[in-house]
Amino acid sequence: MEPIVFIGMMGAGKTTVGRAYAARHGLAFIDSDQELEARTGVSIPTIFAVEGEAGFRERETRLLAELLGREDIVLATGGGVVLRPENRAQLRRRGIVVYLHVPPEVLWERLRHDRHRPLLQVPQPRQRIFELYAQRDPLYREAADIVVDGGRMKPAAMLARVEDAVRGYLSGRGERAVIAQGEGDA
Ligand SMILES: Nc1ncnc2c1ncn2[C@@H]1O[C@H](COP(=O)(O)OP(=O)(O)OP(=O)(O)O)[C@@H](O)[C@H]1O
Ligand SMILES: O=C(O)C1=C[C@@H](O)[C@@H](O)[C@H](O)C1
Ligand SMILES: [Mg+2]
Numbered sequence: 001m002e003p004i005v006f007i008g009m010m011g012a013g014k015t016t017v018g019r020a021y022a023a024r025h026g027l028a029f030i031d032s033d034q035e036l037e038a039r040t041g042v043s044i045p046t047i048f049a050v051e052g053e054a055g056f057r058e059r060e061t062r063l064l065a066e067l068l069g070r071e072d073i074v075l076a077t078g079g080g081v082v083l084r085p086e087n088r089a090q091l092r093r094r095g096i097v098v099y100l101h102v103p104p105e106v107l108w109e110r111l112r113h114d115r116h117r118p119l120l121q122v123p124q125p126r127q128r129i130f131e132l133y134a135q136r137d138p139l140y141r142e143a144a145d146i147v148v149d150g151g152r153m154k155p156a157a158m159l160a161r162v163e164d165a166v167r168g169y170l171s172g173r174g175e176r177a178v179i180a181q182g183e184g185d186a
Helices: 014-025 032-040 044-068 085-093 104-111 125-143 155-170
Strands: 004-007 028-031 073-076 096-101 146-149 178-180
Touching: 004 014, 014 028, 014 073, 014 155, 028 032, 032 044, 032 073, 044 073, 044 085, 085 125, 096 125, 096 155, 104 125, 146 155
Parallel strands: 004 073, 004 096, 028 073, 096 146, 146 178
Antiparallel strands: none
């Protein structure tokens, strides 16, 4: 089967929900950020510091192309993977792409104490999350086959919602953008 790919903002739960999805379905789990750290031997903040965001994005694009070629994996992407048109095109071509949509207010509650995400190490991180959300939400939607709405819900509830949406998507119609909405939306 082609890769199941989670996209969405920092803190949306791509790593948490993606790992759980893979475990439940007997698929291998790969986290793009963790894979880049393992391959370079340094942290994401260090890659940003040494090579700049542009250097990081180059590595991210190359890794995405490689991983999309694999079978039977769940891939959690970095929050900025949709910024490059070329990455969005790759995601459209291959992969069952699931956008975990979480409102910025909830993301802020989760990330306010975070020190590991270089883009949030700014004087006004809350405002930054809202700006990034406004910029990126349309790009995630453009790249996604499935949009799953989450709010203040536990990872297990989000996982259940993802499973329903993927099952619906695979069970035939193959329509894009199956939207799961309801309880828990913030
Ligand atoms: N549904 C949830 N409810 C509450 N906290 C959550 C939920 N999902 C994830 N978290 C917490 O929010 C933080 C961010 O989650 P996670 O690392 O899975 O996000 P991510 O989408 O992978 O972000 P990034 O793009 O930065 O890697 C973690 O501390 C995680 O435990
Ligand atoms: O939102 C982003 O642009 C990023 C999110 C993280 O997953 C990392 O990929 C990195 O910190 C950049
Ligand atoms: Mg992650």
